[in-house]
Amino acid sequence: MSANLQAVADAAGVSLSTASRALNGRAKxxxxxxxxxxxxxxxxxxxxxxxxxVAQSLRAKKTGLVGVVxxxxxxxxxxxxxxxxxxxxxxxxxxxxxxxxxxxxxxxxKLVDQLRSRRVxxxxxxxxxxxxxxxxxxxxxxxxxxxxxxxxxxETLVHVTSDHYSGSVAAVDCLLxxxxxxxxxxxxxxxxxPNDLRLKGIQDSLAHFGLTLDPRHVAGDHFTTESGERATTxxxxxxxxxxxxxxxxxxxxxxxxxALKRMGKRIPEDVSMVSFDDAPFVDCLRVPLTSxxxxxxxxGFTAGEIALxxxxxxRRPERRRNVIPVQLVQRDSVAQIPVCxxxxxxx
Amino acid sequence: MSANLQAVADAAGVSLSTASRALNGRAKxxxxxxxxxxxxxxxxxxxxxxxxxVAQSLRAKKTGLVGVVxxxxxxxxxxxxxxxxxxxxxxxxxxxxxxxxxxxxxxxxKLVDQLRSRRVxxxxxxxxxxxxxxxxxxxxxxxxxxxxxxxxxxETLVHVTSDHYSGSVAAVDCLLxxxxxxxxxxxxxxxxxPNDLRLKGIQDSLAHFGLTLDPRHVAGDHFTTESGERATTxxxxxxxxxxxxxxxxxxxxxxxxxALKRMGKRIPEDVSMVSFDDAPFVDCLRVPLTSxxxxxxxxGFTAGEIALxxxxxxRRPERRRNVIPVQLVQRDSVAQIPVCxxxxxxx
DNA sequence: CTGAAAGCGCTAACAG
DNA sequence: CTGTTAGCGCTTTCAG
Numbered sequence: 001m002s003a004n005l006q007a008v009a010d011a012a013g014v015s016l017s018t019a020s021r022a023l024n025g026r027a028k029x030x031x032x033x034x035x036x037x038x039x040x041x042x043x044x045x046x047x048x049x050x051x052x053x054v055a056q057s058l059r060a061k062k063t064g065l066v067g068v069v070x071x072x073x074x075x076x077x078x079x080x081x082x083x084x085x086x087x088x089x090x091x092x093x094x095x096x097x098x099x100x101x102x103x104x105x106x107x108x109x110k111l112v113d114q115l116r117s118r119r120v121x122x123x124x125x126x127x128x129x130x131x132x133x134x135x136x137x138x139x140x141x142x143x144x145x146x147x148x149x150x151x152x153x154x155e156t157l158v159h160v161t162s163d164h165y166s167g168s169v170a171a172v173d174c175l176l177x178x179x180x181x182x183x184x185x186x187x188x189x190x191x192x193x194p195n196d197l198r199l200k201g202i203q204d205s206l207a208h209f210g211l212t213l214d215p216r217h218v219a220g221d222h223f224t225t226e227s228g229e230r231a232t233t234x235x236x237x238x239x240x241x242x243x244x245x246x247x248x249x250x251x252x253x254x255x256x257x258x259a260l261k262r263m264g265k266r267i268p269e270d271v272s273m274v275s276f277d278d279a280p281f282v283d284c285l286r287v288p289l290t291s292x293x294x295x296x297x298x299x300g301f302t303a304g305e306i307a308l309x310x311x312x313x314x315r316r317p318e319r320r321r322n323v324i325p326v327q328l329v330q331r332d333s334v335a336q337i338p339v340c341x342x343x344x345x346x347x
Numbered sequence: 348m349s350a351n352l353q354a355v356a357d358a359a360g361v362s363l364s365t366a367s368r369a370l371n372g373r374a375k376x377x378x379x380x381x382x383x384x385x386x387x388x389x390x391x392x393x394x395x396x397x398x399x400x401v402a403q404s405l406r407a408k409k410t411g412l413v414g415v416v417x418x419x420x421x422x423x424x425x426x427x428x429x430x431x432x433x434x435x436x437x438x439x440x441x442x443x444x445x446x447x448x449x450x451x452x453x454x455x456x457k458l459v460d461q462l463r464s465r466r467v468x469x470x471x472x473x474x475x476x477x478x479x480x481x482x483x484x485x486x487x488x489x490x491x492x493x494x495x496x497x498x499x500x501x502e503t504l505v506h507v508t509s510d511h512y513s514g515s516v517a518a519v520d521c522l523l524x525x526x527x528x529x530x531x532x533x534x535x536x537x538x539x540x541p542n543d544l545r546l547k548g549i550q551d552s553l554a555h556f557g558l559t560l561d562p563r564h565v566a567g568d569h570f571t572t573e574s575g576e577r578a579t580t581x582x583x584x585x586x587x588x589x590x591x592x593x594x595x596x597x598x599x600x601x602x603x604x605x606a607l608k609r610m611g612k613r614i615p616e617d618v619s620m621v622s623f624d625d626a627p628f629v630d631c632l633r634v635p636l637t638s639x640x641x642x643x644x645x646x647g648f649t650a651g652e653i654a655l656x657x658x659x660x661x662r663r664p665e666r667r668r669n670v671i672p673v674q675l676v677q678r679d680s681v682a683q684i685p686v687c688x689x690x691x692x693x694x
Numbered sequence: 695c696t697g698a699a700a701g702c703g704c705t706a707a708c709a710g
Numbered sequence: 711c712t713g714t715t716a717g718c719g720c721t722t723t724c725a726g
Contacts, residue, residue: 002463002488004702004703004704005703005704005705006703014712014713015712015713015714016703016704016705016713016714017705017706017712017713017714017715018711018712018713020704020705020706021705021712024705030711030712031711031712032711032712033711033712036711036712048488050460050463050464051464051703051704052405052464052466052702052703052704053461053464053465054401054404054405054465054466054702054704055405055702055703055704055705055718056703056704056705057401057704057718058399058401058402058405058702058703058704058718058719058720059703059704059705059706059717059718060704060705060718061718063401068445072430073420073426073427073429073433074423074426074427074430074627075426076421076423076426079420079421079422079423079426080420080421082420082426082445083419083420083421083447086420086445086446086447087447095444095445095446095461095462095465096444096445097442097443097444097445098415098429098433098442098443098444098445099433099442099443100430100433100434113397114400114442115442116349116397117397117398117399117400118400118401118442119399119400119401141349141395254628254631257631258630258631280421281601281628281632283605284601284604284605284632284633285628285631285632285633286631286632286633286634286635287633288633351718351719351720352719352720352721353719361696361697362696362697362698363697363719363720363721364696364697364698364699364721364722365695365696365697367720367721367722368696368721368722371721377695377696378695378696379695379696380695380696383695383696398719398720399719399720401718401719401720402702402719402720402721403719403720403721404702404720405702405703405704405718405719405720406701406702406719406720406721406722407702407720407721408702
């Protein structure tokens with residue numbers, strides 16, 4: 001195995017502690033002679049000494065580790081978040097222990113537990129989104145926990161999230177202004193905050209036009225392509241009169257596009273589409289999608305920064321909920337259609 | 348802080364060692380009475396005992412950690428690899444320490460060093476691609492190293508990679524069969540194996556038609572959208588007679604599409620395009636791209652498996668180079684054009 | 695059946 | 711200016 005401090009000390013003909021001090025750049029502070037210092041440094045280099053961070057961690061009771069748990073790293077949205085956390089904490093000397101829950105609540109709980117066993121100093125978690133007890137428990141046991149994206153509705157945890165409600169309102173307003181009245185929704189995971197806040201945004205936006213959201217116009221059960229494809233097929237078979245679809249994620253939208261293609265429907269001629277987005281390539285899709293763009297990088301970086309601050313301060317930040325603004329970007333997937341006079345006739 | 352073994356032992360009224368044995372499920376083996384075992388387990392639960400993995404690691408000289416270093420986690424290609432490694436090793440009880448080199452060789456070296464300091468038991472690295480000494484050094488100091496994607500040309504390291512050469516040949520054959528003779532190349536990082544093997548594939552494929560690759564038809568310097576966009580602009584300004592582009596990555600292709608759009612050129616009517624791919628959404632791009640599809644998941648999972656085997660066997664595998672097949676998928680981005688009779692007139 | 699003690703590699707009192 | 715020693719939390723001989 002790799003040489004240890006003792007070996008270096010022996011090679012340099014000094015004691016363990018002198019070697020330690022020299023290696024840690026404390027030579028000056030301890031007034032170690034330059035000759036001694038040099039001989040230690042030389043010995044270390046010659047032996048290829050690499051300080052054992054495990055031992056250091058045990059001793060210092062600090063691992064310099066941040067645990068990051070996401071539902072699916074292969075999704076660019078979560079990959080970006082993991083990346084930004086990595087970047088945010090690296091200058092402070094922290095490394096990231098990565099966990100992928102595979103959208104499974106049970107796995108998430110297990111992962112959080114394992115990471116705590118590894119004594120991560122902080123946790124940044126994109127939860128599956130239905131249960132938060134394990135995170136609350138971690139948080140109350142004094143380890144900084146930052147939840148990103150799908151957090152609880154109550155302000156129990158430090159939470160970084162996009163402005164789902166406003167974004168949703170903007171998206172639906174855009175459809176309404178273009179004359180659409182019968183809008184289908186390709187939703188993500190029901191019961192999670194991003195999903196339900198967006199549904200609420202839709203309802204409120206429709207209400208301004210004296211309309212209501214027909215629950216039968218909402219389909220889908222995950223933020224995945226598969227869900228988007230299934231939901232679209234279902235929605236358009238049962239309700240061929242829908243003129244627009246609102247997809248709750250880029251994968252949902254991509255699934256929707258696949259289904260529409262299969263059904264021989266064109267965007268936006270036959271069906272308009274807007275999406276709530278999280279991926280950087282939306283402008284290059286078959287039809288450049290009009291979409292609510294989230295600032296994913298900021299979401300992740302902010303989470304990392306908050307965790308770091310908390311680590312430095314030693315106390316929870318006053319601000320629990322950090323809402324990152326979103327922006328509606330109009331592209332080519334929404335067609336203007338003649339306003340149907342009997343706006344109330346939607347169903 | 349969290350309770351330690353001593354605390355559990357005290358609470359259960361037994362010694363440290365008995366507590367340890369009971370907690371590790373070795374009660375039977377050590378013929379500990381059921382009552383004692385139960386009291387230990389109860390005490391542990393009551394105190395919320397979580398074994399300190401750092402101390403265990405120090406003691407066992409095993410961390411159960413695999414280091415994964417990639418150039419850019421936000422790129423779905425690398426994100427998938429990281430994910431698959433995570434999945435491949437998790438059942439064996441390993442966790443992944445993630446590093447993002449940001450395509451910077453220096454950072455990669457530093458990260459590898461830091462991860463080794465943290466005593467990762469194995470390294471899976473997608474190198475920036477120009478220098479490998481640090482990896483060779485790690486490998487020769489007995490830690491399993493698996494290089495994915497951009498490895499060295501020589502078989503000095505265990506390497507998992509797509510069949511770049513054959514894929515490239517297939518892509519160019521497809522263009523040639525469609526009548527294209529003047530092909531521009533949006534390359535990635537020159538000097539890396541995937542890049543240069545693909546260039547070689549192009550040359551050999553062209554040679555079959557008695558053609559050669561004009562170096563001026565090759566542009567680009569990274570596997571990024573920016574490089575793809577710049578290269579396309581450059582290529583089509585200088586050589587407006589190019590009828591097709593071969594993009595070496597999905598980001599390169601997306602950049603190319605952006606540039607073409609800006610220049611008012613349509614795919615495939617004005618310019619055909621094929622890409623060497625690594626992302627799952629290519630079928631939904633503006634123009635569904637004909638492309639060489641890599642089995643990214645297999646790339647990553649295989650790397651994880653090999654690392655694990657090596658950890659179990661304790662010796663380097665015989666097979667150094669693991670080549671994963673690729674597949675040409677024809678979509679709609681290649682137009683048939685009238686064969687120019689004077690095939691030699693390309694330039 | 696259970697306990698005492700050594701030691702993994704390192705840092706930081708505490709002595710000289 | 712340098713060395714000795716205790717101890718971080720755990721597992722595992724070695725003794726009873």
